[in-house]
Amino acid sequence: MADKKLNAEYGYGQLELNQCAFRRDGRIEAQCKIADGIEYLENGMILAINDENRTVEYPAAGAEMFGLNYTTEHMYDERLVGGLKHFRLDKGTFLPRLGYLAIGDKFTTNTVVYDDTADIATMKYGYVKAGDNGYIRLSATKPTDGIEGAPVLKVINAKATMPNGCPAVKFRCIEA
Numbered sequence: 024m025a026d027k028k029l030n031a032e033y034g035y036g037q038l039e040l041n042q043c044a045f046r047r048d049g050r051i052e053a054q055c056k057i058a059d060g061i062e063y064l065e066n067g068m069i070l071a072i073n074d075e076n077r078t079v080e081y082p083a084a085g086a087e088m089f090g091l092n093y094t095t096e097h098m099y100d101e102r103l104v105g106g107l108k109h110f111r112l113d114k115g116t117f118l119p120r121l122g123y124l125a126i127g128d129k130f131t132t133n134t135v136v137y138d139d140t141a142d143i144a145t146m147k148y149g150y151v152k153a154g155d156n157g158y159i160r161l162s163a164t165k166p167t168d169g170i171e172g173a174p175v176l177k178v179i180n181a182k183a184t185m186p187n188g189c190p191a192v193k194f195r196c197i198e199a
Contacts, residue, residue: 027139028158033189034108036065036134036158038093041193043130045091045122052090052121055079057114064112064119067134068092068157069174072121079119082151082170089151089173090121091130108189124174124196131183133191137161149176149194161192174199 030036045051057064058078064070070079071086082089094117096110112119136158137143146161151173159176160166166175175198183193 025139026136029135029137029143029190029192030065030108030133033133035111036067036132037107037110037185037187037189037191038066038091038134039131039185039191040093040122041129041131043091043093043122043128044125045128050123050125052079052088052123053118055121056118057112062114064092064094064157065134066092066094066096066110066112067130067132067159069124069151069159070119070121070157079121081156082173083153084170086170087172088123089170090123091174092119092121092157094120108185108187124199126196126199128196128199129179129193131180131185131191131193132159133185133189135159135161135192143181143192146178146181146192149178149192150174159192159194 058080072088149159150166150169176194180193183191
């Protein structure tokens with residue numbers, strides 16, 4: 024039994040915001056640096072926001088605020104096939120942009136981790152667990168080992184795809 028990243032064979036995490044209110048109502052964090060010890064971030068990660076230090080960190084117990092990384096992608100080489108799967112936000116380049124999820128928000132991402140012995144079609148929930156470095160962990164049952172206060176997501180479609188054909192999961196936020 025080992026963890027598997029859904030995007031392992033498809034580059035870095037991608038994100039498609041289907042219906043997220045934070046872009047319209049201003050619940051966005053865009054003035055925090057990437058914390059020490061983190062070399063890069065991927066879109067679709069759920070990260071902790073340390074308001075005191077003004078940093079974005081991997082989720083851990085005791086974190087108070089969480090946001091969905093949806094940093095604008097930059098095409099470094101337009102000749103690369105698959106385009107956006109090659110984007111990651113390196114520390115020291117730009118500041119990440121995170122949106123605070125609310126109940127009902129919907130998004131699709133491949134920044135997902137799950138038990139490689141499980142059938143992804145049976146997964147019903149996504150949640151934030153310490154040690155997953157911002158990746159959304161899939162679960163067949165409502166999670167009990169997630170970080171308190173972190174978003175809990177309901178799987179809408181476990182067999183979704185990103186616009187470039189990479190496999191993905193579509194979520195709806197049920198606890199924010």
